[in-house]
Amino acid sequence: MVKVTAFVLMLSVASSASALPFTKRIAQVISHSTTKWEAASNAVGGGQQCNPNAQRRRHGTLLAAAGPCDQQNAADAMVDLAKQLNSDADMVKFAQIFAQQPRNSPTSQGVPYCQQAPKNTELNGLYQCQYPSADKTTFVGGLQVGANGMIPFGMGAPLSSVGSCPANPSGPIADGSQLTDVTSDPGVGHSTASASGISTSEETGSASDAASATASAAASATDSAAASESVAASATESAAAAATASVAASSTAAASESAAASVTASAAASTASSSSGGSFQLANGQAAQQLNAKFPTLTADSSCNEGDNACIGSSFAQCVGGKYVTTACNTAAGLTCAALTLVNSAGTSITCTTPADALARIAATGAQGGLTGSGN
Incomplete structure (x- = not known):
């Protein structure tokens, strides 16, 4: 009787299991x-x-x-x-x-x-x-x-x-x-x-196209900012990135050559003024100033959270394993590390750029007081 009961119980469990929906774990390396x-x-x-x-x-x-x-x-x-x-x-x-x-x-x-x-x-x-x-x-x-x-x-x-x-x-x-x-x-x-x-x-200019871009092509990218914020930002990035062999900024590329820097600053200003979400531009500028004011207090031994970005001296720094790992900016090309404003969304980006571009990007948001908000 015990064996029969056990057998019936096993059939019952099997029947119940087969009625459950089948799921498969989909994984990868x-x-x-x-x-x-x-x-x-x-x-x-x-x-x-x-x-x-x-x-x-x-x-x-x-x-x-x-x-x-x-x-x-x-x-x-x-x-x-x-x-x-x-x-x-x-x-x-x-x-x-x-x-x-x-x-x-x-x-x-x-x-x-x-x-x-x-x-x-x-x-x-x-x-x-x-x-x-x-x-x-x-x-x-x-x-x-x-x-x-x-x-x-x-x-x-x-x-x-x-x-x-x-x-x-x-x-x-x-x-x-x-x-x-x-x-x-x-x-x-x-x-x-x-x-x-x-x-x-989403339109982004190719590196090969941007490599042959002239100042007039860059000006055209600036004009397109008034028509489409995201397309202009992307096109400006491609043009400025090819015009320089230095590290580009986030959203609108930073130029190490004075002509490209001028174009980038102009594009950033036009994009900021044409953005329907302009309410965040000033906040972006002030947030970038606060970060730039904080960076001089940091060293390579400062505590940090995994994935944090910062500037230590003129170098870009990223927190890896609880410690900052630095990447030198090309100071010979006039670059330094700074917090910049995003152009088409709320937030900031930390990158290697020229001091002139950093100042222009922050000033374009309406934030007063220069790079750090203190007049410097």
């Missing part, structure tokens, strides 16, 4: 997501800031427990470092692809999209692909169709090619695979159509 970016960074002298240990925090943004914008924030930090290293094109490209790498899903559900704009314009319009085994109608956390986070930021309807991203517009990539193994084209500048026919397109 997250450390592979930045391999090509690390190689590009090391090739241009990134050193400790590019090694795998320094990337662990970024790898973690692909895990299921990460916030919806953590991956984008990590990609922003990767672009920031690229700009400290002469705006290396490969570093920027692989940061753009990292921003689109599918994330792990423990429940075979889609992963919500970030619902805020990135800090760097190079990442505008980018969002992660999904793995094909992920549910196309339910997202992690039980989100249903129409809920906030189920549609990429800036779009009015779901993607027409479900699970796709600009780097792979045809659809998802194979479960567990890396986007860098599928493509080396981040898809920047491609149009992505939504189900309702709404499309978004």
Whole structure:
């Protein structure tokens, strides 16, 4: 009788288990997501800031427990470092692809999209692909169709090619695979159509086009700022980056040559005045001043939080493992480290730039008192 009861109980458990919904954990080797970016960074002298240990925090943004914008924030930090290293094109490209790498899903559900704009314009319009085994109608956390986070930021309807991203517009990539193994084209500048026919397109000038740009072409980029803030900022970055061999600033590139610096400052001023979100410009300028006033008190031994950026002397510094790691700015070309204002969104960026450009960027916001707010 006992054996029969046990057998019936086993059948009952098996029957109950088979009635449960089947879920598959979709995972990847997250450390592979930045391999090509690390190689590009090391090739241009990134050193400790590019090694795998320094990337662990970024790898973690692909895990299921990460916030919806953590991956984008990590990609922003990767672009920031690229700009400290002469705006290396490969570093920027692989940061753009990292921003689109599918994330792990423990429940075979889609992963919500970030619902805020990135800090760097190079990442505008980018969002992660999904793995094909992920549910196309339910997202992690039980989100249903129409809920906030189920549609990429800036779009009015779901993607027409479900699970796709600009780097792979045809659809998802194979479960567990890396986007860098599928493509080396981040898809920047491609149009992505939504189900309702709404499309978004981010335009960035190519390095080869910008290399032959003249002062008149740069002036044209300045004119375009009045028509489209994000396009102008991106075009100005490309033109100024090619015009100098120095480290470019975030949002609007810093120029080491006086003509390019003048163009950049003019573009920043025009963009600030034409922005419909101008209310944050003054706050950006004042925040940059506060940071610049704080930097002289820091040393390489100052305590810091992982991922923090700062200026120590004339060098750019990033907190790695609880300690600042510095990257010298090209002082021979007249560059120094400073906090600058973002042009088309709230926030600041710390980078190598010319003193003249830093002053012009802050003054364009209406902030008084120069670089630090104290008149200096």
